[in-house]
Amino acid sequence: MPSEGQLRQLWNLSDNVLYPEAVTFLRRLVNEQGCATLPASQVTGLLNIANASIYSELVRFIRHQQERNWPESKKDIKIFYAELEKWLTTFRNRRLRDEFHLGRGNQEVDELMALLAREFIQHLVAENGVLAVRRASARVQPRVQKR
Amino acid sequence: MNTEMQILREVNITAENFYDDAMEHGKHAAYVLTKAHRSQMTGLENIADSAPKVSDILDYIKRQTARFPYWRQSFPGEKPSDEAFGERLKKYLEDNLVKKRDAICNTLKIGDQTDQHKTWRRYTYLLLIRQFIRQVVAEYEYRVSFELDRKRA
Numbered sequence: 001m002p003s004e005g006q007l008r009q010l011w012n013l014s015d016n017v018l019y020p021e022a023v024t025f026l027r028r029l030v031n032e033q034g035c036a037t038l039p040a041s042q043v044t045g046l047l048n049i050a051n052a053s054i055y056s057e058l059v060r061f062i063r064h065q066q067e068r069n070w071p072e073s074k075k076d077i078k079i080f081y082a083e084l085e086k087w088l089t090t091f092r093n094r095r096l097r098d099e100f101h102l103g104r105g106n107q108e109v110d111e112l113m114a115l116l117a118r119e120f121i122q123h124l125v126a127e128n129g130v131l132a133v134r135r136a137s138a139r140v141q142p143r144v145q146k147r
Numbered sequence: 148m149n150t151e152m153q154i155l156r157e158v159n160i161t162a163e164n165f166y167d168d169a170m171e172h173g174k175h176a177a178y179v180l181t182k183a184h185r186s187q188m189t190g191l192e193n194i195a196d197s198a199p200k201v202s203d204i205l206d207y208i209k210r211q212t213a214r215f216p217y218w219r220q221s222f223p224g225e226k227p228s229d230e231a232f233g234e235r236l237k238k239y240l241e242d243n244l245v246k247k248r249d250a251i252c253n254t255l256k257i258g259d260q261t262d263q264h265k266t267w268r269r270y271t272y273l274l275l276i277r278q279f280i281r282q283v284v285a286e287y288e289y290r291v292s293f294e295l296d297r298k299r300a
Binding site for chain 2: 005008009011012014015016018019119122123126127129130132133137
């Protein structure tokens with residue numbers, strides 16, 4: 001269980017760092033690299049795991065999704081999970097201990113990472129929905145204009 | 148006066164200045180949501196009142212905008228807006244209210260380096276959003292009550 005102080009830090013971090021980074025993360029994949037947004041089934045699965053699991057199970061799920069043999073039409077899902085794992089690993093190894101002034105114990109690190117990952121994934125999912133709708137209406141508009 | 152009380156006082160003064168903007172958002176909400184989707188406004192007010200983080204409120208607006216077409220409708224009223232209701236609201240919270248938060252924090256000498264200062268900044272921003280959304284919802288309720296009266300008549 002995080003302390004009250006850690007919880008306040010987590011909330012500050014979620015607003016000031018995780019939210020803008022989640023927006024940048026997804027816009028880079030979708031708008032710059034041309035990846036598809038994450039389909040609804042993946043969004044539901046990822047949210048369920050993030051909300052219910054300990055950090056190691058979340059990482060196992062993300063790796064499993066990466067290693068699946070996706071058909072060509074769904075290869076963007078693999079890219080999404082690879083990028084997500086990279087982001088989480090970087091955050092855990094380089095930033096978490098500094099942000100929370102943590103010692104060497106791994107259990108506390110994993111407990112906080114589970115909460116941080118949950119926040120980050122919730123922000124990703126919210127942005128994913130907006131980008132998916134934007135893409136869908138961009139596909140419809142040229143058809144409407146042609147008529 | 149302690150810092151929390153000073154923040155509350157500054158937020159209340161600032162809220163007087165964005166009343167007109169909140170009215171426009173409330174009219175937009177009444178036009179696109181109508182009485183039929185009143186739960187969208189109560190949901191927004193509930194999340195604004197209970198969320199410990201601003202990002203919870205922004206995520207909620209994004210989720211509703213993605214799920215429901217009426218959150219994506221523009222407003223052809225007296226002061227028309229081409230922007231979708233949800234997008235316009237989110238932009239106002241992220242642009243205008245951030246500037247107001249920064250102004251309040253400058254006045255009270257609240258920085259963004261220590262954990263305590265970051266917490267006060269978040270608290271200030273949350274209070275501004277709560278005040279704004281309360282005003283939007285009040286205008287929405289007022290507008291849609293006329294709609295109901297017209298139907299009864």
